[in-house]
Amino acid sequence: MLHKWKLPSLLPLCLLLTSVSCSTSLNSSSSSNPSDAVALLGFKAKADLNNALPFSSNKTLHFCQWVGIQCAKAKVVRLVIQDLDLAGVFAPDTLTRLDQLRVLSLQNLSLTGPIPDLSGLINLKTLFLDHNSFSGSLPHSLSSLHRLRTVDLSYNNLTGSLPVWLTGLNRIYYLHLESNRFSGTVPPLNQSSLQTFNVSGNNLTGVVPVTPTLLRFGPASFSGNPNLCGEIIRVECHPNAPFFGPAAPSTVPEAPSPASALGLRAGEGVELAQPCHKKHKRTAVIAGFSAGGFVLICSLLCFVLAVKKQRKQVKRTDLPSDDVAQAAAAVQMEQEELEQKVKKVQGIQVVKSGSLLFCAGEAQVYSLDQLMRASAELLGRGKLGSTYKAVLDNRLIVCVKRLDASVLEGTGREVFERHLESVGGLRHPNLVPLRAYFQAKEERLLIYDYQPNGSLFSLIHGSKSTRAKPLHWTSCLKIAEDVAQGLSYIHQAWRLVHGNLKSSNVLLGSDFEACVTDYCLSVLATNPPQWEEENPDSAAYKAPETLHSTHPPTPKSDVYAYGILLVELLTGRPPSQHLVSVPLKEMMEWVRSVREESDQDGGGSDSKESINKMGLLLEVAVTCRSASPDQRPTMWQVLKMLQEIKETVATDETETELMGSCPG
Secondary structure (H helix, E strand, C coil): CCCCCCCCCCCHHHHHCCHHHHHHHHHHHHHHCCHHHHHHHHHHHHHECCCCCCCCCCCCCCHHHCCCEEEECCEEEEEEEECCCCECECCCCCHHHCCCCCEEEEECCCCEEECCCCCCCCCCCEEECCCCEEEECCCHHHHHCCCCCEEECCCCEECCECCHHHHHCCCCCEEECCCCCCEECCCCCCCCCCCEEECCCCEEEEECCCCCCHHHCCHHHHCCCCEEEECCCCECCCCCCCCCCCCCCCCCCCCCCHHHHCCCCCCCCCEECCCHHHHHHHHHHHHHHHHHHHHHHHHHHHHHHHHHHHHHHHHCCCCCHHHHHHHHHHHHHHHHHHHHHHHHHHHHHHHHHHCCEECCCCEECCCHHHHHHCEEEEEEECCCEEEEEEECCCCCEEEEEEECCCCCCCCCHHHHHHHHHHHCCCCCCCECCEEEEEEECCEEEEEEECCCCCEHHHHHHCCCCCCCCCCCHHHHHHHHHHHHHHHHHHHHHHCCCCCCCCHHHEEECCCCCEEECCCCCHHHCCCCCHHHHHCHHHHHHCCHHHHCCCCCCCHHHHHHHHHHHHHHHHHCCCHHHCCCCCCHHHHHHHHHHHHHHHCCCCCCCCCHHHHHHHHHHHHHHHHHCCCCHHHCCCHHHHHHHHHHHHHHHHHHHHHHHHHHCCCC
């Protein structure tokens, strides 16, 4: 379908052309530059054995108007064909000649044979070839596509190893290779750009490398590979293999440790805690330590008895007094070393039963005593308890959530610990990380990173002293994608549920990235406070199936809350004031009028183009707010919708640039 573009004023001749003359110009362009049309027809000839594609050499319909094709200046920039039974092959020297192609999506087309050399697609950013029957190895030509960000080759019959050159895809954001027949080891991926990754359902073997990037992904990203092992997937390796896996190559930069990030030098009172994700063996570990301590104590007693016996024997010998003194000193030193070992074992037991428990290998840069002495400022009160900003004596600032004992009444100690072990393992750029937690009697504390730029709620609604202005649609899109990334990670990688998504639980990081907090805690709330249930805005976030029942939160109820959040983001209105059960067109008119009304300058600042693009976001929101859970998309599908919108916007901008550069 052709897009009509408003051209710059410096091209008045193009603006004055009639539709007939424009069509003639377009057709003449295609005749002078037929390579894209030839490439498309060549692909159809080899791939479309069932004649399902409506491509034709008939010149009455320009190739840019063919189904699934989007052009800029008579060059194909986007090709999306999916869910057809083509049953042929992706022949070389066909689509690979589309040198301006940005997006290539050939999903679920029953294509067979190897993936051809793709090096000709020098501008390619997005590649979806999933749910086909491609065979052969991963094409090496991908390594030359330096603009590539999204690759999905899942659900095919690809074989061979995962090559090391995957670590050189410096812009890769999304890499899905699951449900193939890949073998060999997992390469030490460490690109900071990589946010979505899956190699499950293959024949991979060996130790999963421990890199800062791969640590972001949970066991689900590697499941279905029975011969994989290592710390990340929580499977112990063969005794001859190191449990923590091979170190990343020296060429791959390591992420700074929490201690170095805080400016602490080595040895300044920093000791490593046990990672939260290994605490499921806590009982066995403590029992082991207890048994070990008992053995050491018994050994020590036996040793003391032996020493006394030895001293008696020494007195009966003719050794010089100096030798006797040296022997006694050596025995005393050895005895003290044994006592220190016993104390160390007992000390570990005390830490496990009472002090702060640090998550995911976090360094103990502060103690419980330091935390209790910190100056605190109340930030707010929510469904589960109160949140404080705490400034420690080493100037470190953390966020402490003090859980309300009455809300968690009935949640036992073991249940709490097991759940926090899972939550503490979540690491994603769009989640506020849980660093440590504590419980003793009825006191339960959670320690998070402090986010200096406030909440999304404050950004949207302003404060008592400032009035918020409607966010530009690009900011809405960026925030929406950030939140969707965090929720999708919770749902897909860890099979958990947020359960309490709202704008006050989305914080803004140091680069104003949106970071979700208070995630996966609502399942612990056995007795939610009455005021929370009576709050109309809080109630508006609840999905219909959970509003007036004891139905636990689900991923689909998170999706519903996300739809409410998205409308709040677009309108600046609290959820209790949103329109419900109205057609999309009426919703769009309401959003436009609300934004104009809220604009400080009066009259609105959104262009027609911005309104149209906001309509795409609103369509996602309305889909998420479906009354029936079955009609709502998954968060993963929502994320793909947002990425499609972003790709469309990027393509539109490219198209405008290309059109603007045409000669007058």
